[in-house]
Amino acid sequence: MQHEILSEIPLLDKNGDLTEAGFAKKLLPVYRRADIKASPMRIKEW
Numbered sequence: 903m904q905h906e907i908l909s910e911i912p913l914l915d916k917n918g919d920l921t922e923a924g925f926a927k928k929l930l931p932v933y934r935r936a937d938i939k940a941s942p943m944r945i946k947e948w
Contacts, residue, residue: 907931914938 905924913931915921918939921931938945 912937 905922907922907924907926907930910930910932912921913933914937916937918937935945935947
């Protein structure tokens with residue numbers, strides 16, 4: 903079953919994992935590059 907995200911939430915938690923799996927019809931998840939817990943060389947942004 904699919905889950906729709908209806909409120910604005912951070913995309914990643916403090917460990918760098920998704921806070922909530924699902925889809926959003928608008929750009930609701932808040933993306934912050936600083937939340938990614940990987941080497942800067944591994945981060946790909948298009």
